[in-house]
Amino acid sequence: MEELHKALKDRDLTVSTVHGKGRSLVTARDFYPGDVIINQEPYVCVSTHKRCDGCFRTTNLSKCSRCHVVWYCGTSCQKSEWRLHRLECEALSRLDDRKRKSVTPSIRLMLKLYLRRKLQDEKIIPSTAMDNYKLVEALVAHMSDITEEQLVLYAQMANLVHLILQWPEINIKEIAEIFSKFACNAHTICDSELRPLGTGLYPVVSIINHSCLPNSVLVFEGRIASVRALQQLPKGTEVLISYIETAGSTVTRQKALKEQYLFTCVCPLCSKVGQYDDVRKNAILEGYRCKNETCDGFLLRTTDGQAFQCQECGLIRDKEEIKKIATEIKLLSEEASKPSSSANFQEAISIYKMIEKLQTKLYHPFSINLMQTRETILKSLMKLEHWREALAYCKLTIPIYQRVYPAVHPLLGLQYYTCGKLEWYLEDTEEAVISLTKAVDILRITHGTNTPFVKELLTMLEEARAELTYKSSSKEE
Numbered sequence: 001m002e003e004l005h006k007a008l009k010d011r012d013l014t015v016s017t018v019h020g021k022g023r024s025l026v027t028a029r030d031f032y033p034g035d036v037i038i039n040q041e042p043y044v045c046v047s048t049h050k051r052c053d054g055c056f057r058t059t060n061l062s063k064c065s066r067c068h069v070v071w072y073c074g075t076s077c078q079k080s081e082w083r084l085h086r087l088e089c090e091a092l093s094r095l096d097d098r099k100r101k102s103v104t105p106s107i108r109l110m111l112k113l114y115l116r117r118k119l120q121d122e123k124i125i126p127s128t129a130m131d132n133y134k135l136v137e138a139l140v141a142h143m144s145d146i147t148e149e150q151l152v153l154y155a156q157m158a159n160l161v162h163l164i165l166q167w168p169e170i171n172i173k174e175i176a177e178i179f180s181k182f183a184c185n186a187h188t189i190c191d192s193e194l195r196p197l198g199t200g201l202y203p204v205v206s207i208i209n210h211s212c213l214p215n216s217v218l219v220f221e222g223r224i225a226s227v228r229a230l231q232q233l234p235k236g237t238e239v240l241i242s243y244i245e246t247a248g249s250t251v252t253r254q255k256a257l258k259e260q261y262l263f264t265c266v267c268p269l270c271s272k273v274g275q276y277d278d279v280r281k282n283a284i285l286e287g288y289r290c291k292n293e294t295c296d297g298f299l300l301r302t303t304d305g306q307a308f309q310c311q312e313c314g315l316i317r318d319k320e321e322i323k324k325i326a327t328e329i330k331l332l333s334e335e336a337s338k339p340s341s342s343a344n345f346q347e348a349i350s351i352y353k354m355i356e357k358l359q360t361k362l363y364h365p366f367s368i369n370l371m372q373t374r375e376t377i378l379k380s381l382m383k384l385e386h387w388r389e390a391l392a393y394c395k396l397t398i399p400i401y402q403r404v405y406p407a408v409h410p411l412l413g414l415q416y417y418t419c420g421k422l423e424w425y426l427e428d429t430e431e432a433v434i435s436l437t438k439a440v441d442i443l444r445i446t447h448g449t450n451t452p453f454v455k456e457l458l459t460m461l462e463e464a465r466a467e468l469t470y471k472s473s474s475k476e477e
């Protein structure tokens, strides 16, 4: 680990151990909004769905002709992956068809991990201070906290890995333990618009702890994980990112963290649990609306538990009435999942609009459920290229995004971007300039200005501004 400390010191970072929290990454100089704190290539990664194993692209794919499991976009990606895939390919080719179909991305991640370790041991692949198996060994596995059910699953997966590799020296228990490490340390690799592409293990990035009020953000540039400061981080500050979707009540966030990452969050936001502000915020995010349509008060359960009462005007909503609407929504949601999966967007939209109508009656106007439904409708409308209506839905979601996310958050930036892009298509140039400027203000911090995505956004904004200047000057003449 001496090596790692030196490599981090060169990047103005240190690792310290915080009691009860394990290791943490700390700044050794001041960092400013948008500064890259750390960049890391994955130790291993895999794409999910059908993507190129090298670059995660989905175009021009062809299967590896030998194992028929892995896809590549061309010879350059195939070549760059070959040292590792040669061994994986051999192992996969030994399997019969049925077994080969059971090779999931998680199984492949494990195969690649063992193969990479072997190749680094044999010095066929070089190791560096930030790229070696010792860093993987140092990751937490939380073995004592995982459920019996999960253990059985890991053991089954470990058996398959053992069978594929056929290495006498590795044991099932060790593989199962690494699966547990994957579960609490691996990161979902996303594109610039935060759509998931695959999974990767970034052992140095994994040192960074979670907060529901993070001061930094993790984004990806291709397969490279990039952590950027969201605010000024004075020397000696612990770097914190969020492991989960933070738009949720404290209970929801804590549940997600406990289930997947096996710890209880004690961040400043979570330590407010039970206080008036927290109760109010949660009731708005996930609770019901007042019966009086003009009142935006939040509702809490009455002491007898039989109803919900508005904390603003005192009106009572009956539990049965709420249950009735909730059941209708549930049934419609089940119905909606069918056309969504077969890409019948028109039908999906009409069902989601019914859900939206019921949710407006049931939930608080700033509810996350309502926001998610509108987001789904928005995405389907975009697929159908119904730009005008899509813009209307995008605008509906923005006030909720502004409430649930901090002022600098990639999802808020991306929502402004969608809004601006639609306004630009629809030739609402003035509006487009406003929305795209807001998007740039956020995304230049979260994503940097060198990614193709942000470069394209900057060009769009420039064009929109030029057009606006042209329009106003031709008006004056």
Ligand SMILES: [Zn+2]
Pocket: 052, 053, 054, 055, 056, 057, 072, 073, 074, 077
């Ligand atoms: Zn590729």
Ligand SMILES: [Zn+2]
Pocket: 064, 065, 066, 067, 068, 069, 070, 085, 088, 089
């Ligand atoms: Zn192959």
Ligand SMILES: [Zn+2]
Pocket: 211, 212, 213, 253, 265, 266, 267, 268, 269, 270, 271
């Ligand atoms: Zn928290």
Ligand SMILES: [Zn+2]
Pocket: 290, 291, 292, 295, 296, 297, 310, 311, 312, 313, 314, 315
């Ligand atoms: Zn009320």
